[in-house]
Amino acid sequence: MSTCSTGSVAITVMDASLRFMLKSPSLSSCHRIERNRLHMGSHPDKPAFAIVSAWLVHLLTASGAVFGLLSMSATANGQYIVALLWMAVTTAIDGVDGALARKFRVKHYLPQFDGALLDNIMDYFTYVLVPAYFLLHVPILPASWRLPMAFSILLASAYQFCRTDAKTEDHTFTGFPSYWNVVVFYLFLLGWPWQVNAGLLLVCAFGVFIPVRYLYPSRTPTLRPLNVALGIVWAVMLVAALMLYPDSHETLVLISFFYVVYYLAFSIWLTLWRKRAEKATGLA
Numbered sequence: 001m002s003t004c005s006t007g008s009v010a011i012t013v014m015d016a017s018l019r020f021m022l023k024s025p026s027l028s029s030c031h032r033i034e035r036n037r038l039h040m041g042s043h044p045d046k047p048a049f050a051i052v053s054a055w056l057v058h059l060l061t062a063s064g065a066v067f068g069l070l071s072m073s074a075t076a077n078g079q080y081i082v083a084l085l086w087m088a089v090t091t092a093i094d095g096v097d098g099a100l101a102r103k104f105r106v107k108h109y110l111p112q113f114d115g116a117l118l119d120n121i122m123d124y125f126t127y128v129l130v131p132a133y134f135l136l137h138v139p140i141l142p143a144s145w146r147l148p149m150a151f152s153i154l155l156a157s158a159y160q161f162c163r164t165d166a167k168t169e170d171h172t173f174t175g176f177p178s179y180w181n182v183v184v185f186y187l188f189l190l191g192w193p194w195q196v197n198a199g200l201l202l203v204c205a206f207g208v209f210i211p212v213r214y215l216y217p218s219r220t221p222t223l224r225p226l227n228v229a230l231g232i233v234w235a236v237m238l239v240a241a242l243m244l245y246p247d248s249h250e251t252l253v254l255i256s257f258f259y260v261v262y263y264l265a266f267s268i269w270l271t272l273w274r275k276r277a278e279k280a281t282g283l284a
Contacts (some may be wrong), residue, residue, distance in 0.1 A: 078137075184244075189253050
């Protein structure tokens with residue numbers, strides 16, 4: 001038999017063997033399993049429900065940009081109460097998305113997606129850019145002061161967001177945590193003289209650079225249940241005051257200052273306690 005004939009016979013035998021193997025029930029099942037595994041993105045250990053849930057959490061975080069844009073649109077149209085309500089929605093989203101991310105283990109199921117980066121982008125947009133835009137339009141400050149003050153907010157917060165210790169390992173913020181939406185909320189509802197408003201805005205901008213440990217209400221472990229509960233009560237009071245504006249809202253706004261005082265006092269205590277702990281560690 002020639003070499004060419006031998007090769008043809010060998011090819012024919014191999015082809016027949018492969019056809020038999022593919023028709024085998026067990027091998028066909030394995031083939032289907034492998035095909036399904038590849039279709040699921042090579043993550044057979046990650047159920048589809050968990051992956052979808054993780055993506056939905058990220059979608060919730062990203063939706064802050066949509067509501068922030070709605071706030072800016074309302075501001076441009078002179079609908080300041082509506083704008084503040086949309087800001088409240090973005091704050092509520094930021095208050096729950098982190099807990100949901102930990103609950104649904106988004107880092108485990110979507111390791112290729114940087115949720116922390118998305119969160120920082122949304123925070124800068126909703127806590128800084130949107131309130132700065134609001135500040136440009138509302139009569140909180142004289143027209144000549146609005147743009148320079150908005151610049152100071154943007155630049156100070158840009159520094160704060162890029163600090164490596166902006167969020168500490170023990171879950172606190174370093175420096176004023178860019179709560180500009182809360183600041184403009186109060187200044188709009190209280191109607192103080194513009195000189196007072198400008199002074200408070202400058203104090204907060206400079207506060208970014210002062211290394212005070214600020215309470216992270218949803219993460220700081222010390223008295224966390226109390227902090228969360230008080231924060232919820234405070235938020236409800238502010239929204240209620242906003243709904244009552246421009247009549248009968250002042251009382252609720254003034255009462256809501258209990259949480260502002262508590263927040264600042266708690267933050268100062270955290271700062272002093274941390275310094276004492278670090279000093280004691282250094283002496284040891």
